[in-house]
Each structure stands twice: as structure tokens, then as C-alpha cells.
Amino acid sequence: MLIALLFALLQNAPVAQPASDPFAPLAIYNGTWTVKAEHPWSGAAAGSPDHLASRCEHFTRYFACEQTINGKTQSLIVYTADTSPGKLQTRFIDPGGLAGARGDLTMLGNHWTYLDKPPPSLKGNWSRVENYILDNDHIRFEEYESSDEGKTWTKINFGIEERTSR
Numbered sequence: 001m002l003i004a005l006l007f008a009l010l011q012n013a014p015v016a017q018p019a020s021d022p023f024a025p026l027a028i029y030n031g032t033w034t035v036k037a038e039h040p041w042s043g044a045a046a047g048s049p050d051h052l053a054s055r056c057e058h059f060t061r062y063f064a065c066e067q068t069i070n071g072k073t074q075s076l077i078v079y080t081a082d083t084s085p086g087k088l089q090t091r092f093i094d095p096g097g098l099a100g101a102r103g104d105l106t107m108l109g110n111h112w113t114y115l116d117k118p119p120p121s122l123k124g125n126w127s128r129v130e131n132y133i134l135d136n137d138h139i140r141f142e143e144y145e146s147s148d149e150g151k152t153w154t155k156i157n158f159g160i161e162e163r164t165s166r
Contacts, residue, residue, distance in 0.1 A: 022081040022088060023063035025107060028136060030056040030065070031166040037141075037159030042070050052161065063088075079105070090114065110134070117150070126150050137163035 033052040035041070040048045056065040063079040076093045090103040103116035110133040118124040125145045132140040143157040 020085070022085070023058055023079060026056065026063050026065070026079060026088075027058070028133060028139075029054045032164045033139075033161045034164050035159060035161045037157055039157045090116075092116075115150075128153060 031054060033054065035050040035052050036047055037050070038046055040046070041050045042048065044050075051070055053068040054065045055068075056063065061080065065077045067074050067077065073095050075095075078091045078093065080089045080091075082088055086107045088105040088107070090105050092100040092103070101117065101119045101122075103114060106113045106115075112131040112133065114129040114131070115126070116128075117126040125147050126149060128144040128146070128150075130142040130144070134140055139161040141157075141159060141161065142155055144153040145156050146153045
């Protein structure tokens with residue numbers, strides 16, 4: 001009888017659900033994109049396309065994307081999870097191995113905000129990128145800078161990324 005009762009309790013026990021993968025939304029970045037911006041990253045005339053290749057990989061506790069712009073590798077972006085849902089930390093590493101300060105990514109639905117600021121011991125401009133995920137193949141972005149530690153922001157660029165392949 002005791003075995004039957006134990007079996008019945010186990011049958012009705014709630015099943016533990018796997019923890020949500022904080023990196024899953026980042027998979028949208030993987031692929032090649034045509035980028036049209038007010039100020040193209042290449043320095044060409046307004047509206048001239050740039051070509052972005054983003055090769056992303058999900059590891060156990062990290063997510064990383066190598067970004068190549070117009071055929072030239074620009075950076076590796078490494079993401080780590082925060083304890084708060086929808087929040088990640090970022091670190092940009094250039095091809096020479098120089099890493100920037102830790103940044104923050106906040107994902108609220110289709111609106112993602114990247115905030116980068118210099119380490120406390122250094123002075124410099126803060127930067128903010130607002131990504132609006134329009135669908136799986138289109139991202140609208142706006143780039144901002146602040147010279148007063150985020151009190152006021154100046155928009156310095158904006159544009160659309162359109163996926164050309166996965």
C-alpha cells in the first residue's frame with residue numbers, strides 16, 4: 001500500500017520546467033545583413049549599404065558573436081547572463097585582443113538597449129544603442145552618445161539592418 005501511495009504522489013508531482021535560456025533571443029543576430037544608415041559605418045555617403053556578417057555561437061555560460069563589416073573583422077561581442085530576466089552583460093573585444101569595459105543589454109520585448117560607459121577610473125563618452133526588432137529579418141537601430149554620464153543624449157546615427165541570409 002505504501003508503494004502504491006508513493007507512486008501516486010510521484011505521478012501527480014509537478015514536473016520541473018527547464019530554466020529559460022537567457023541567450024535564446026540573441027540567435028536573431030546570426031547571419032548576414034545589409035545595413036543602411038544615415039552615417040554608414042564605412043564612411044560612404046548617407047544610405048550607402050554596409051555589409052555585416054555576424055557569426056554567433058551559444059556556449060554553456062556565454063554567447064558570442066564575431067562581427068565582420070564590409071569584409072573586415074571588427075569585434076567579438078561576448079554576452080553573459082545577469083540574474084535578472086531580460087538583462088545581459090556585454091564585452092567587446094577587438095581583433096588585437098583589447099577588450100572594452102563591461103556593457104549592459106536590457107531586452108524589453110522587441111526593444112533592446114545596449115549601454116556602454118567607460119570604467120569608473122576613466123573619463124569618456126557613454127554610448128547607447130537602441131535596437132527595435134521589427135521581425136526576424138529587420139532591425140531598426142539608433143545610436144546615441146552622452147558626454148555628461150547619461151544625463152543628456154545626442155542621436156549620432158540611425159538606420160535599418162536587413163537580413164540577406166542566415
